[in-house]
Amino acid sequence: MTDAVDPPAERLLHDLGITEPGEIDVEVIACAVGAAVRYCRLAVGDARIVGLGDRAIITVDDRASRVRQRFSVAHELGHWHHHRGQQLICRGAAEQQDGAAGCEREADGYAAGLLMPRFMLEPLVAGVPMSFDLMHQIAATFGVSTMAAALRLADLHPAAFALIVEEADGRRWFRRSSSLNPRWFVRSAASDMSATADRCRLPRANVAFAAPAQQWFLGQGVRDAEAMYAIDRVACGRAVHLVVVK
Known part of the structure; x- marks a missing residue:
């Protein structure tokens, strides 16, 4: 094999x-x-x-x-x-x-x-919506950091989503889930995500809200899609943005 x-x-x-x-x-x-x-x-x-x-x-x-x-x-x-x-x-x-x-x-x-082996993790996430709560649950269950749990879920969770990470030094990078449309691209500015969070008065703990998918993605068909967006702040000054396509 x-x-x-x-x-x-x-x-x-x-x-x-x-x-x-x-x-x-x-x-x-x-x-x-x-x-x-x-x-x-x-x-x-x-x-x-x-x-x-x-x-x-x-x-x-x-x-x-x-x-x-x-x-x-x-x-x-x-x-x-x-x-x-x-x-x-x-x-x-x-x-x-x-x-x-x-x-x-x-x-x-x-x-x-x-x-976080596949044969243990997949049964725990089957039928569970992707969210920061799930990330924290997986982190606690497997004794890993929230960031490690988030990246593993990007590999294994069936939902279509993107993780967009802002480092303390201002560097930004993203990880897409395997189910996200491969022809969709994460916007480089992503509609100024931190400003969006501040404007919506999102607390430090994550709170999800609906928004058009085109606010974060470019690509064919994105105009017709909706997404759920949330932000959380994890270790080392990182801000993690979660965009789940509905």
Whole structure:
């Protein structure tokens, strides 16, 4: 089977007999694949892995939050699975070469599959509308950050939606769900989303309201579509905008 059909992180969970979110103990899983996890102060980055042969040591910054630590361990296990024997130096996204950035995406994908496996997550979201409440529920259930839960839902939730993220430094990026019309494009300005939220006096906690889809998207047929919009503010100063097409 290909990794797309039978993802390696999920194969590992099945091999270990892990069937519930509460059983996903990243330190135990790491030990099962020959990696020991230790926690100490790191001068740079959240985590690193050093391996030799079939053994490795994952070092995680002991100042990070527990959800960050768990994702960091899972991310390094992604490197251990996909990139064993390679020498990689993880830097900020802006400094990475294309090859290194691709390796980081692979490791992130492995981490998402290990911490929020499809076979556990999909039954929990079946028939449940996409919302910030669902993101927070998934984050709490699987012990991950709200942002990690949101990105995983973009991969697996059946709704057509876009996540538009504003970073504290003003950078903006977006993630579209797999069900969103591939011919629709997120507007670069998105009708000045922060101003829209302020004008509508949306509180910090999310409150959804209906609006024309063309306020956020460009593309054939968008004029006839409606959307539900909400904004939430999560860790690290991020503002996350959720636009769900009705």
